[in-house]
Amino acid sequence: MRDAYFDQLDAIIDDLVAMTALVRTAVGRASEALLTPDIGVAEQVISADVDIDAAREKIEDIAFELLALQQPVAGDLRMLVAALRMVDDLERMGDLSVHVAKVARLRMPEGAVPAPLADTITQMAQVAQDMVAQVAEVIADRDVEAARQLVRDDEEMDRLRKHEFEIMLSDDWEHGVEAAVDMALLGRYYERIADHAVSIARRLVYLVTGEKPHSED
Amino acid sequence: MRDAYFDQLDAIIDDLVAMTALVRTAVGRASEALLTPDIGVAEQVISADVDIDAAREKIEDIAFELLALQQPVAGDLRMLVAALRMVDDLERMGDLSVHVAKVARLRMPEGAVPAPLADTITQMAQVAQDMVAQVAEVIADRDVEAARQLVRDDEEMDRLRKHEFEIMLSDDWEHGVEAAVDMALLGRYYERIADHAVSIARRLVYLVTGEKPHSED
Numbered sequence: 001m002r003d004a005y006f007d008q009l010d011a012i013i014d015d016l017v018a019m020t021a022l023v024r025t026a027v028g029r030a031s032e033a034l035l036t037p038d039i040g041v042a043e044q045v046i047s048a049d050v051d052i053d054a055a056r057e058k059i060e061d062i063a064f065e066l067l068a069l070q071q072p073v074a075g076d077l078r079m080l081v082a083a084l085r086m087v088d089d090l091e092r093m094g095d096l097s098v099h100v101a102k103v104a105r106l107r108m109p110e111g112a113v114p115a116p117l118a119d120t121i122t123q124m125a126q127v128a129q130d131m132v133a134q135v136a137e138v139i140a141d142r143d144v145e146a147a148r149q150l151v152r153d154d155e156e157m158d159r160l161r162k163h164e165f166e167i168m169l170s171d172d173w174e175h176g177v178e179a180a181v182d183m184a185l186l187g188r189y190y191e192r193i194a195d196h197a198v199s200i201a202r203r204l205v206y207l208v209t210g211e212k213p214h215s216e217d
Numbered sequence: 218m219r220d221a222y223f224d225q226l227d228a229i230i231d232d233l234v235a236m237t238a239l240v241r242t243a244v245g246r247a248s249e250a251l252l253t254p255d256i257g258v259a260e261q262v263i264s265a266d267v268d269i270d271a272a273r274e275k276i277e278d279i280a281f282e283l284l285a286l287q288q289p290v291a292g293d294l295r296m297l298v299a300a301l302r303m304v305d306d307l308e309r310m311g312d313l314s315v316h317v318a319k320v321a322r323l324r325m326p327e328g329a330v331p332a333p334l335a336d337t338i339t340q341m342a343q344v345a346q347d348m349v350a351q352v353a354e355v356i357a358d359r360d361v362e363a364a365r366q367l368v369r370d371d372e373e374m375d376r377l378r379k380h381e382f383e384i385m386l387s388d389d390w391e392h393g394v395e396a397a398v399d400m401a402l403l404g405r406y407y408e409r410i411a412d413h414a415v416s417i418a419r420r421l422v423y424l425v426t427g428e429k430p431h432s433e434d
Contacts, residue, residue, distance in 0.1 A: 067298070071288045081284070084298060085305060169395050178386050180394045181401040188402060 005070050012062055012083050013139065019055035019090050020136040026052065026097035027132050027193060031125030034104040034186075035118070037111045045101035052094035056087045075207075082203045086139070089196040089203075093132065096189045096196075103186050114175040116167050117183055124160045124190040127153060131197040138204050147201035157194040161187045222287050229279055229300050230356065236272035236307050237353040243269065243314035244349050244410060248342030251321040251403075252335070254328045262318035269311035273304045292424075299420045303356070306413040306420075310349065313406045313413075320403050331392040333384050334400055341377045341407040344370060348414040355421050364418035374411040378404045 026045055033042035063080050066072060072080060103112050113121050131153050138147045164187045167173070168180045205211050243262050250259035280297050283289060289297060320329050330338050348370050355364045381404045384390065385397045422428050 064295070064298075067294055068290060071290070073285060073288070077284055078281070081281075081298060081301060085302060088302060088305060165398075168398065173394060177390060177394055177397045181382075181385065181397050184398040184401050185405060188405060 005066070005072075008062060008066055008070075009072075009076060009079070012059060012066075012080070015055065015059045015062070016083060016086060016090070017136050017140045019052065019059065019087065020132065020139060022048075022052050022055055023090050023093045023097070024129065024132040024136065026094050027100075027125075028129050030097040030100035030104065031122075031129065033101050034112060035122060035125065037104055037108060039105060039108045042101040042105040042108070046098050046105075049094050049098050052091060056091045059083060059087050078207055082207050086200050086203055089200050093193050093196045096193050099189045100186060103182055103189075106182070112179075112182055112186070114179050114183070116172070116175075117164060120160055120164045120167065121183070121186065121190075124157065124164070124187065127157050127160065128190050128193045128197075131157075131194050135197050135200050138201055142204060142208050144205055144208050147205045150198055150201040154194045154198045157191055161191050222283070222289075225279060225283055225287075226289075226293060226296070229276060229283075229297070232272065232276045232279070233300060233303060233307075234353050234357045236269065236276065236304065237349065237356060239265075239269050239272055240307050240310045240314070241346065241349040241353065243311050244317075244342075245346045247314040247317035247321065248339075248346065250318050251329060252339060252342065254321055254325060256322060256325045259318040259322040259325075263315050263322075266311050266315050269308060273308045276300060276304050295424055299424050303417050303420055306417050310410050310413045313410050316406045317403060320399055320406075323399070329396075329399055329403070331396050331400070333389070333392075334381060337377055337381045337384065338400070338403065338407075341374065341381070341404065344374050344377065345407045345410045345414075348374075348411055352414050352417050355418055359421065359425050361422055361425050364422045367415055367418040371411045371415045374408055378408050 026048060029041050029048075030045045032038060033045060063084050067077075067080055106112060131150055134146055134150055134153070137143055138150065164183065168183060173180065243265065246258050246265075247262045249255060250262060280301050284294075284297055323329060348367055351363055351367055351370070354360055355367065381400065385400060390397065
């Protein structure tokens with residue numbers, strides 16, 4: 001009985017890592033759909049979101065079963081509650097990838113990203129994807145150092161977003177209101193993906209060290 | 218011992234309702250700061266966010282203590298876990314109110330909202346505030362009907378946001394790129410406040426009826 005319990009606890013970590021891999025694929029493909037641009041890839045991201053939702057449901061079911069039947073205490077209990085909150089973050093990152101894919105789809109067959117923003121958006125997409133990859137390591141290895149690195153990566157995302165706005169609001173901007181609005185929201189989606197990565201990292205740090213996570217916006 | 222336990226469970230509901238009241242004030246004042254416009258009120262909202270964070274910490278501390286010491290089962294356990302996820306939603310609604318207040322502050326002493334959008338933004342602010350008020354009732358009374366009403370209110374928010382975009386993207390728009398970008402993000406903040414209200418409502422419906430909440434974006 002207790003062995004099955006520990007197996008199930010381990011299985012939740014594995015499932016979280018697997019869910020993070022799905023999210024990483026979603027973020028990567030959404031960015032590819034946007035920057036190539038490629039309508040087929042955009043549609044894939046949108047339709048694959050059900051897999052992320054299914055991964056969430058599976059983890060929730062196991063976690064609630066463990067909570068109800070095994071009455072875990074102390075560290076195990078905190079881990080299960082943290083897992084339930086991490087799936088909220090991960091599911092949201094999946095939803096945000098769908099938003100990115102929909103921005104891509106909106107302007108097909110032309111690209112949604114005006115030329116002056118191509119470099120900055122490409123970098124934002126890369127930082128987001130790297131952060132999600134890092135999240136998987138943070139969860140799998142309970143790696144506090146990797147978690148702290150995510151907070152620093154998030155500063156790079158903020159810097160890129162500021163730069164994005166400078167370009168859109170400069171006198172040289174020739175792409176009009178609609179493209180600027182699209183790109184402002186797109187930048188927000190990438191920023192939020194990064195914020196959720198940081199949120200997961202902070203939950204992990206709290207779990208391992210007892211340091212309280214701080215509010216994120 | 219058990220009496221103290223039930224008192225603490227009740228206290229968590231009261232604390233959630235009190236935290237929701239803080240969020241309602243934040244949403245209401247942020248909108249007032251934006252639409253009056255009033256820099257003092259904007260600053261109030263920004264500095265009062267620590268109270269929302271403190272309310273969150275208090276609820277988390279009590280919930281974790283109950284989970285660890287009382288080993289609640291079945292309905293009580295699900296309620297505590299739901300409470301922990303609801304505080305995530307509520308805290309985020311507070312952060313989004315701060316974002317609204319910062320949009321207000323950014324364009325002082327002039328108003329941030331261009332005249333053609335004043336009506337629509339005023340309505341979005343009102344729907345958001347009403348939804349947060351409804352959230353308090355949903356939690357206090359475990360009111361499934363009020364929870365379902367929130368899903369319908371959210372459709373009104375979506376309709377208003379579409380209308381906002383029609384105005385900004387019409388040929389008559391004379392307020393340039395910067396105001397459009399501000400207003401697009403502002404619209405997103407209100408939409409997200411409404412989404413979090415719906416998320417709390419769905420968690421409550423799940424708690425009371427066992428119906429699974431669906432993914433929200």
